[in-house]
Amino acid sequence: MDLNSMTYVELEEQIKKTKIAILPIGALEAHGPHLPLGTDNYLAERLAQKVAEKIEAIVLPTFAYGQVWSLRNVAGSINISNEHLKAILVDIGTSIYKFGIRYYVIINGHFGNNVAIKEAARELYEKIPGLKVYYFFYPGVSHIIDEVRESEPLPGGYFHACEIETSYMLYLAPEHVRMEKAINDTPNLPEDFEYTPTPWDRVTSTVVMGNAALATKEKGEKIINAAIDNIVKILKKRLTTKEGV
């Protein structure tokens, strides 16, 4: 069900069975000494695959380039502007609608992409009323996070390469985690951190925003599975109520 490897003839067959396409989107961004630059890409891609196993859907190639403002001064970060990212997401939606997709499900692994994704979804809402766009960034999991978390959350809810995200990776892409390098480096955020543009290299030298050493596969599994369940539930409900497009 991977668009990249299908022929157009096979796609025409699949489209008769499902109108859902899933786009995994992440970013390239420093994630501490223990996680790869493509952490958000691995997470989005594998989450998307797990969703696609539960609900018939075509999976688009992972979009590996995201909006990375806060960490753009650190090696390995590649930053696409919101404007350009939004434009590409609209182009993709426009094209897939043309060949029969009616549900465009964006599974996002990188917080910084949320603005561009929402803007793209709204633009498509006007432009193509027949296309329903969904966007998911680990939906409905905050209470599970509260439950499993052992470290203190940062004020403002920031998390990055921390106990939580490292746990996601231990569950979804363990071969890419250097757990022996996972450190605890919770920064003291300045009081105006949320209220004025602040590149993160000003507040952390390791780009870890929490205690990565506390991460476990089990924590990741719990949260990720809850996210998957929520995504599947929402998509299935929409389909069964036939409250279509």
Next chain:
Amino acid sequence: MDLNSMTYVELEEQIKKTKIAILPIGALEAHGPHLPLGTDNYLAERLAQKVAEKIEAIVLPTFAYGQVWSLRNVAGSINISNEHLKAILVDIGTSIYKFGIRYYVIINGHFGNNVAIKEAARELYEKIPGLKVYYFFYPGVSHIIDEVRESEPLPGGYFHACEIETSYMLYLAPEHVRMEKAINDTPNLPEDFEYTPTPWDRVTSTVVMGNAALATKEKGEKIINAAIDNIVKILKKRLTTKEGV
């Protein structure tokens, strides 16, 4: 040497050894009943890997979305506008320069991307004089193609999912070729084909533009290896003459 899987710490080490980053770029586009939609992605990605084996370079994640005008009416085609594609390529160049890359090598597997890539390269030429941008679309192979080709070339030099491109796939991504479905379907192009916008679905129903059945791994190997040699030669020359950036 794959950017996606490195940590930022590892990247900082690599950057001391090489200033070259390779971006494989392709597209999703119908390629007949025997080749996958992502044909141009597979070709660009594997060609890039082969180049990177010969010349120390960091490989960026494949950009799987290209400019697909001519086949945009056929199932599976995803079309990014030239304007947006160019903008993203400039964003990527701007970011990689920031962390030390000085040679931005775009290996393209899809003809339709050439305009956006060249425009991006020229914009970066003005914007970042210290960044040298290269773009390669099977460079310097026309005489090899003439040599190995058994079918007649189409007027205007068009080729798509044909003897040549299928041969590339048989060499670089054979597991994705359904050779039993490879057909000969050379269309009669109208006389004004090159001189007025003409979506290809008007001239072919299979989107094969030649005789795919004549493809062999050997033909692909010969052409692709020549392309690789040319790319490597050009990059090496630049580096050894130290006619740097």
Next chain:
Amino acid sequence: MDLNSMTYVELEEQIKKTKIAILPIGALEAHGPHLPLGTDNYLAERLAQKVAEKIEAIVLPTFAYGQVWSLRNVAGSINISNEHLKAILVDIGTSIYKFGIRYYVIINGHFGNNVAIKEAARELYEKIPGLKVYYFFYPGVSHIIDEVRESEPLPGGYFHACEIETSYMLYLAPEHVRMEKAINDTPNLPEDFEYTPTPWDRVTSTVVMGNAALATKEKGEKIINAAIDNIVKILKKRLTTKEGV
């Protein structure tokens, strides 16, 4: 200290004393049968004035036009696109920097403006390093809200013309509240409300998102004063540490 009513000669005097300019920004948007369309404008404007009383600052004329996507189908909503709103905010910042302002404080009364404001702040961060941009939307008050609130919060944290916002108005602009028309109309939000574009007229006919009848001036006073204290604290800290621009 109101820019509109000063002469340029008076401004030149003031600039010697303060480098802070406050821009109140709101929107025109339906706020139920009991609150005016300009609710967010009144709130931003009066909050700005109260801040300016505590910290020497020049107050710009209220920008009364905001990004109103969710309620754009209801009478009285005026919707400026994020792109245009951001552009204007950058223009204003560029101009005020030119005549000596070094702290551009945007006090926002309308949730929908947050994206454009943050984008503008980031653009100014690159463009004018000497200008420090702050953006405040009732900062640091969530625990006070939890304390005073009698009604249940909506899932997703949505609030609009409800117990809380009506309380703000009862404190800051009581002459514009028709309290006798304040109703309880907490909608049942569909499960995918946060995950797909949903104009609010699909979920509420009164555009009240909570129990407005529970609003009191005291609740508003408590929350608003906390917001003011936070804003003043952050601005003062920055100034006294002379961690200037």
Next chain:
Amino acid sequence: MDLNSMTYVELEEQIKKTKIAILPIGALEAHGPHLPLGTDNYLAERLAQKVAEKIEAIVLPTFAYGQVWSLRNVAGSINISNEHLKAILVDIGTSIYKFGIRYYVIINGHFGNNVAIKEAARELYEKIPGLKVYYFFYPGVSHIIDEVRESEPLPGGYFHACEIETSYMLYLAPEHVRMEKAINDTPNLPEDFEYTPTPWDRVTSTVVMGNAALATKEKGEKIINAAIDNIVKILKKRLTTKEGV
């Protein structure tokens, strides 16, 4: 009839009676030592109110930010580009049409806004044929000005913070005039003033372009009332001939 202070329910009632919305638009710009930076805002706003008293119309909040090129080097000037100003004016027109407005009357107090306003009107003319856009900048008063004026007009018809504009303020916003500071400072304009971009700070140090000391309330009243009469006459004629939209 002030949109800011109405509820959406009240607006729905008003829309049954009138389809006219008036947008006052001015600018922040140095107006000499005797007039406030917001002179053009006060003039537009109060002129709009006087028109609205004579013809049933909804008055939008004053747009206080204009295109200020010529005086952008003088303290207090805030300059919005023509492109952005036009975009916002189109957004506003698009929104008010949606809730029933059919006549969008822009009352402008600042000469520099005329280009953006006309461009916006033309764009709306194409985009929304059902919306009639009017733009007024003291219409049809040149013969009255000639009649009351005691000072010599500047070549090219430039006027700013002069006998005429100060008279407008003495009539419409006298509480904001420091008449004791009103000076005569008629600059000698260079011969190419109209034919090449020339910031006004190059030709005047006070930004007064004439003899402000000759201003009187009576002169202002005469001209302004003529402008109001012309606006009302044009709007009424359109309405009575039912040569609607």
Next chain:
Amino acid sequence: MDLNSMTYVELEEQIKKTKIAILPIGALEAHGPHLPLGTDNYLAERLAQKVAEKIEAIVLPTFAYGQVWSLRNVAGSINISNEHLKAILVDIGTSIYKFGIRYYVIINGHFGNNVAIKEAARELYEKIPGLKVYYFFYPGVSHIIDEVRESEPLPGGYFHACEIETSYMLYLAPEHVRMEKAINDTPNLPEDFEYTPTPWDRVTSTVVMGNAALATKEKGEKIINAAIDNIVKILKKRLTTKEGV
């Protein structure tokens, strides 16, 4: 001194003698039954040549495409948007500065171009401080027009294919005037003509806005020569005062 016909070697010689380039710009637009669509092109081009005879200057090829909103519904009108026209004028200015031009003199034959030209001049003023941009549309001739005119001027000062413009053509491009078809067709303009977008085909069926039959070569000669004198005087003054760039 015509750029089109010079070699680059000859240009390099000329640049040592003059830093002035003149761009004639007109439009294609209906001009009644007696004047060609390219009337504004002929006028601008020949006026430019006459100026260049009096003051050493390089003449660029005529830009024959202008902003034609008012007559865009009449056969033969070609309408370039203000935005695009401005962009091209900036591109031209940027290029000629690069090869040594320091005075970019735009001689305009079409009223509708004035906005784009002024905007372009202002953009170049910021972008290239060393380039001085002049724009002339029959400068300083209103009193001569008043003197020679036999017909009544239209309210608002509109003129098109009328006594005056036809006289210009009789002087500058008589071979293109069909004087036997010159008619008097002064339209009654509606009262709101200046205050709301009004395509001219709504008010005239011949697109003549006055009495073309009264045109004479002598009238044209008088006005055009005055315009030329003014242009030359302004340019010479600038050069002799060496108040250079």
Next chain:
Amino acid sequence: MDLNSMTYVELEEQIKKTKIAILPIGALEAHGPHLPLGTDNYLAERLAQKVAEKIEAIVLPTFAYGQVWSLRNVAGSINISNEHLKAILVDIGTSIYKFGIRYYVIINGHFGNNVAIKEAARELYEKIPGLKVYYFFYPGVSHIIDEVRESEPLPGGYFHACEIETSYMLYLAPEHVRMEKAINDTPNLPEDFEYTPTPWDRVTSTVVMGNAALATKEKGEKIINAAIDNIVKILKKRLTTKEGV
């Protein structure tokens, strides 16, 4: 049949007979010591006239400003960006369709314009299905060139101010050729010339890219006449098959 010199009444007559408009487009660009800067303008204009003699068509004024990246550092080059050039070409197409043109034939004399022209044609293809856009840059002449050429072609097929282009000029605009200055200056192109942005002033000091001294009128005539025949054949075929628009 020249649009510039027709009245709108005459055009209305012509439109009954032909729906074809030809736009000649060239550029200002250094063409060696023997050819004028406007070489591409002369060629496009005269080629267009010859085509119009064979096929009834309206000829638009020559667009003399093109995309000149490679030679933009040499005196006399004027460079319009692809984006702006494309926009103008779309504006022109949109306008001529409005007055009845159905075939918009762009005859291009400058290689660098090809990208913008093709992009404009594609945009018009979507925007105005009833308008058929053709673009010709010496179509179908490569075998004739091979036949007449005495000098070796450059690798990559580059040609500029060389044997071939000079021959075109000797046939179409001989009065503008300084044949006594025609030189042979075939540059050695660096190996990466086609693969990275390279301004031509880096590889040639005369901007001649071949042996201009070998040019003859006869060679030019042969190639140009073949190009004309091809253009006419394609246009006629389209018209006679009535496979209209």
